Each structure stands twice: as C-alpha cells, then as structure tokens.
Amino acid sequence: MHTIANTLQQNQDALIRIATNETHLSADRLQTEFNRTLFQWRSYADHCLSGYWLNACIDCPTAQGKDIRKTMIPLGPVAVFGASNFPFAYSTAGGDSASALAAGCTVIIKGHPAHPLTSSACADFIRQAIREQGIAEDIFIHLHGESFEVGEALVKHPNVKSVAFTGSLEGGRQLFNWAAARPTPIPVFAEMGSLNPIFILPEIQDSSIEHLASNVYDSILSSMGQFCTKPGLIIGIDSPTFTSFTSALSKLFSKSSASPLLHVGILNNYNKNLKKVVSSKLVNTLASSQLPIPDNSGIPLLASISAEAFIHAPELQQEVFGPFSLVILCKNNDEMKNIAEALGGQLTATLIGTNEEIKENEELYQLLSSIAGRVIINGIPTGVDVCLSMQHGGPYPASTDSRFTAVGGDAIKRFVRPVCFQNVPDDLLPAALKNENPLGIYRMINNQLTKDPIHTT
C-alpha cells in the first residue's frame, strides 16, 4: 500500500491533468483530494500493520481445557463502485479500494463513468505498484461499465463476497437488493449521502452571526455542494436573531456565482430536484446566485419552509445533491425535536449553540446521536477527517449498514470476518495468534489485553 501511494505520488501531475480535463473540478481542488488519497493509502497501511482490527483473542486454557483463538480473515473479493464526486479519494484509488486491500481482499473496481480516464490511469499505476512488489496484479481488477448490467453482474457473481459503494440512495439500494436476493447473500456497505441537518439554537450572539453564516455558506458551497456531508437543512427558531442569520446567509447566496457541476448527469439531477423543491407552494426561495449562469452550471439556491410543512412533505426530505440548502423555521424547541424525529438516518447532524443552551437541549442532542453517524457541536459537517475515530456512515438511508464506516482505519473492518481456531498447532496458526506474537500486536488473552507472548508448557 505504501508502494501504491508512492507510485501514485510520482505520477500525480499526469493524474491531476487527466482529472482536470475530464471533470469540472479545479486543479487546486483535485490536488487537495489527491493528497487526501495518498494519506488514506498510507494511514490505512499503518492501521493495517497495527493489527487492532484483527481483534486477536486467545483463551487458553478455556474452562473446558481447550485452546481457542480467534482473529479476522479476509471476506474475499470485494466489488467496489467508485463515486462520481471524488475522482481520486472515493473512486478507483480511493478509501474503499485501500481498506479492502488492507483487509487482504481482492478488489474488483468499477470506475465511475464520469471520469473513466482518471479511473483507468489510477488503476494502471496501482497494478504497476502491486506488480513491483512481486504480487499478482490481478488482486486489483479494474472495469468500466456505463450500464447497470455490469454492476448487476458484479454484485451477483458467486465469487464476489462483499460490495462497497458511494453514491445515490437509488443506486446503493439497488446493489443492496441484488446482494440480498443472491442464493448466498453478501454484505453491502453503501454510503448514500445525507441531508446533514444543522440545528441552530436561538441564543446566537449578534456579533457571531456573520461568522456563522459565512461558515455555513462555505460548507454548503464547497465543491459546489457536491460533498456527501453538505448541510442540506438548516433548522432554527423563527426569531429576530435567526432572521439576521438567514439574511446574512441569503446575502452570501445572492453574491455567489453558478459554476459547473461535476458532470452533466449530476447537473440534470440537480436541476430536476431543485425544480421540484422550488415549485412547491410550501417553499419560499430566499436567495440564489447572480446571473449569468454559465454552461453546465448549477445555481446556488437557498430556500425556506415551515417546520410543520416540512414534516408533512416527505418529498422534500430527500437529499438535493448540489449547491442548495433548505432553511426550516420552527415555532419553538419542540418543533426542532419534531424535525429531528422526522428525519431518517444521517451521516452527520450538527448542533450550534452556547454551552448552556446545548445542555438545556440535551434531549435534542440525544436525538441527533440516535439518527446520525457523527454529531458535531459548533462546527460544520464538511471536512471528513481521515482518522480512527471517524464514523462516515449512519442509519439507513445514510448507509446500508450503520455498524461500519467508509472513512478511517475502521473501514477495514467491513471486509473481514472472525475465524476461531481450536487446538490448532502453533505453526499452522495465523501470525496474529501464534504464541510468540510475531506481529507484536495487542491481544486479548484470557480476557486481559496484552502484547505478551504465550509460554506453553
């Protein structure tokens, strides 16, 4: 994995050039994403080596006098579906590929049709790096396919043992349905985006309103709203302070410019979804970007709705992927809680307020942890740190399996399963379980965590 990172890094100029030509993302944005991609390969390699995800566990002797040891083994080949919005970090050279390889699984990646050349180039360099290590390069197989049939054939192939996907609810659910209907069902980890609500409690200081509005605006507009953690809902109590906040936010939207979205499919979806929202009689448009609208561009737009109307309009509770956010006006704290209860699973939920206010609204805070994979206090949801404590996933429809994460070292855990070895001679045990502890990892021995070797008599 370090060799893969090094090979990608050595070829970064070529790769970023291909991606710049193929997507509407700027070279700066792509460079940032590329650096993240390299960091993922390297940090997942380090997590892999640390062995914590192996959950090595030894009971010897058990109450029945046996020698029982358990560790993780790879699930088997993983079908990975690259994302449209991150041509590097969540596509062919992305986190799913890196964590599946870290788990010891073969990867069969279907590149996203929005950036086929970037995908092919990444795959070529990854296969080259694997070959240089003297490993069969077919542990990493790259496919193209614009049609659903390719995805369907992959998910249904008997040798495929799990699926990783980043994309839309519709796409992820389809893969999940195919996998569940197989004669031998397989696990699917689909990360399918989210509304990422931001709840703003009423006691905002006047002096911080501008700053907050600017932060929230940046979070909505970063990468033209094409992050899966883009805040798509902003919930507050209708009051002079919240009105000041929404006015400040509206002002920023009015000054914004429309820019090209990633590709024409995303743009068409954005325009379709946006039209559905703004044509609803329940919704008021607060502000949108300045004219003219360049070709292929999505219009940044901010709208508002009352809490009561929102709760009864499930069609408005869907993610609008692009530079749009919806302000929900509540009459009181109870209505804020009603909104939290009405929302489905989320990748993130954010709560903004003074420390005292947040304590007074502990019930709302608890509700947010019950619906989200990540709860943020006084921050913004975009910017998913690649670290062990990250959880990028959440209750359905944020993901198809809330027990796992798509980002951070724990992403490896999606692709392994425990095997128990009973009275197996030391030389046949996996390294993680051998008496001498050759991997030097922490192991739970007779319910005590230790790096000690085992002395057998």
Added chain:
Amino acid sequence: MHTIANTLQQNQDALIRIATNETHLSADRLQTEFNRTLFQWRSYADHCLSGYWLNACIDCPTAQGKDIRKTMIPLGPVAVFGASNFPFAYSTAGGDSASALAAGCTVIIKGHPAHPLTSSACADFIRQAIREQGIAEDIFIHLHGESFEVGEALVKHPNVKSVAFTGSLEGGRQLFNWAAARPTPIPVFAEMGSLNPIFILPEIQDSSIEHLASNVYDSILSSMGQFCTKPGLIIGIDSPTFTSFTSALSKLFSKSSASPLLHVGILNNYNKNLKKVVSSKLVNTLASSQLPIPDNSGIPLLASISAEAFIHAPELQQEVFGPFSLVILCKNNDEMKNIAEALGGQLTATLIGTNEEIKENEELYQLLSSIAGRVIINGIPTGVDVCLSMQHGGPYPASTDSRFTAVGGDAIKRFVRPVCFQNVPDDLLPAALKNENPLGIYRMINNQLTKDPIHTT
C-alpha cells in the same frame, strides 16, 4: 444482568421442572444447559463492563485540529427468535437476549412454540429481576406466536432495529428476506445450523481408532443429534484404516437406542429428511439403532456415499437435524479438497490427523478456514465454549452475517453501531469518551491504546 442470573438461579428447580415436562430433554441435560445459561448472563455482564466492545477511540487534536471521539451506542430494539433445541441457553433467557441487553437494546423475544411454558416462566423471572433493579420491565418483552405472521410483523415493525435468530435455514432466510425488503432494511443475525464436516486424514494409528470412533459417535449422538454443531459429514480416504474406523463407528450406531426428539415437528422433519437421504441410490446405510423404536423417537443412522456422488448431489448437502451422519469416501487427498470446496459455509470444520499429516495437508486446512467460522484440529465440534475467542457463526448458510458471532462476549457487537462525536463538550460525551475515563476502559487515543485520562488545557 447479574440480578437476572441470580433470579433465574433462585428459581432453577421450578424452571427445570417446567422444561422437563414440556420437552423430551432429561433433567440432567437441562441442568447442564441451565448452568450454561447462568454463565452466559454473568460472563456477558462482565464482558459488557470491560467495555472492549465499545471500541472507544479518540483523536484530539486531529490533523485538522478537531476533537473527534467515537464509541458504540445501542442499535435499538432487537427482535429475538428463540431456538427449539435449547429451551434455556438459546431461547428466552438465552445468549441473544443477554447480549442484546448487554448492548443496551430493548429485547422483544418470540418464544419458541416447542416450549411456551418454559419461555413464559423465564420471561417472567427476567422481567421481575429488571423491575427489582428499578428499570422499566418493558425493556424485555415476551411474545408467543405459532404462526409466521407474528414473526413477520415483528421483523417488519419500523421500531425494530435488528433481528437475532437460531433455527433452520428456511426460517432464518425468511426473516432475512423480510428484513432486507423493509423500506429501512435492518441487520439480521440468523444462526442456521451446519453440516460440520469432520475430515479424517489417513494415518490414524490402529490403537486410536476405537477412541476416535467413540468420540465422533458421542458428538453425533449428544442430545440426539440436535446440536447445531453436530458432525453431519465424516470425510475420509477409502482405505483399510478408514474402514476400521467406520466399522467401529457403525458398531456403536447398531448398539444405540432411538430416543424421543425435542418435539413432533423436529421428529417429522428428521424422518422426512432421513427418508430422502436413505432412499437415494447413491447412499448406503451402514448402521442404525436397535429396535424397537419408542414413540416420538428419531432413529440414529449412519450412511455412506462416494465423494464423486456427493459433489453432484446438492440435495444431500443439506443439514439433517437429528441423530444422522453421512460418511464420504474419497479416493485420495484431492477428492477431500474437492469436498471442502463443494461445501457451503459451515459453523465448524474439523481436521483429524497426526501433526505431520496436517502440515502436509495445509491446503485442505486453509480451505477449511475459508468455509468455516471455527476450525478444530483433533477434536469434536460439539461443545461450544462460552468465551471471548469463540466464533459461533460462519459464511452463509451457517449464518446470515459471517462478521459476527452468536456465542461469546463478541455477540454484543451485533447490536451496536459507532457514533462519532466532534467537538462535543465533556459533560455531554458518553462515559466511554469522557476525559477522565470514568469507565476505566482501554481506549485508542491518537492511535495508542491506553487507559489514561485525557488532560485538556
């Protein structure tokens, strides 16, 4: 959970009396199972307290200067389906209930219709113990239901967040299908039994043949073959030694007596499945129990088949729940490997041989780890130790999610999901993540495992 164990223990005479009247299990067998049940409640309570399953993990500050912490929270209400074959240890008072409560989840248990009175009595004592602790007893809800509709309604109820089941492939798959087709799919952990093959390598010492046959016989016949780890396949190379072994085993079967099975439904299934096997032209009956056959009794029976015939007969590759086992005669080691490759997922796979032989057959050994949840060398598969290193589960059709176990402290992990807390003030963090480490658990802080508190500035 300790109070529940104590309350059950105080009432053990009554409970075992009810179960003795209601099932065909002996009081001795039920007492052993009851002791195991108490041990499960107590050891899962201890595992729960140790907090290792919380995977508490803290990065502060992250590379981006944030404070990010992650721990597990309960998934929500678990629908538990009790097993027929263990009225205590895998039913209402069983391991699924104990591990779901340990995870912090409400339990809705559907008792198995084969022992409704035992189930009700267990539930009453559990609810009493919960009440005595000042906790709302409705965190443990008990239902009866002979019809599929009750199970279907449970699995499809929007408030149910996961399902645990022990039983047949048909039943487990049905629950899985319902759960996967929900508008919001939920995870199902169904443990659905297994063939539990025993592979016997050719160099058995003549002197150990009798002993081995007796061990294998005891494993097949314990509880009249009604353990999910009963060895249903015995694979060996057709040779004088293996013939001596099967003759010794046949002799034991001929001397055996038929005894009542757990209930009439299991008996009818056993007779139906047995008839299907012995009426096959591919199968030779080697031995069966002596006459007469008492009422409600299953006939212990041993049969054999050639490896080639077995591989091409998928109808013979199904579990026969009851006192039956099938000997597979191979021509050579390659045929043994072909059998291992032909088998679906297994709870267990056992390899018998001298140390040298096993090393020479490493490929076969590796194949066994690739299909099973537990690999046993020179032992028998029955007798599932309740310890952290146990894996009771396996690739489909042994279970619907090979990434989890139904037995041992790790069973708790089925019912939790990670939540990440970003910049959350200490007093709002779950105990596992507070600076002071009030639970005194190991936590991964900036990628280092430690019990140290965090000193913030």
